[in-house]
Amino acid sequence: MFVSGILSNIKSLRDASVEFVGDLFYKIFKEMYESIPKYDLIPETTAEKWFREMLLREYSKHAAEQSQLTDLVLKSLGEKVFSNFPQRE
Incomplete structure (x- = not known):
């Protein structure tokens, strides 16, 4: 359970970093x-302006x-967030 929570936090942090x-x-x-x-x-x-904005968003996301x-x-x-987690032995 502890590991799955960490993995979901890592994925959320990765998504936030990409965004x-x-x-x-x-x-x-x-x-x-x-x-x-x-x-x-x-x-x-x-329509061309709208399309260009969407295209630039997709390029930047990629x-x-x-x-x-x-x-x-x-x-x-990650260093700041995960340093606050309790360490397991």
Whole structure:
């Protein structure tokens, strides 16, 4: 029972780390996209903006799942969280 609780906490912590790093990547990707010069020759529709936002979210989520930055965040958070657990002998 103790081990399953720890495993679920590790999974929750991993999910939170992926989400945090994904949000960071999303902001970076969005700023990169917005730095590209735009022209009004073909106006952008609302659907295109919506699709681009969803696409950037998926790219950032995928990048975060494969990133070593996620592992570093997980390790940093894990040391603080799991140091409070009672040690079993």
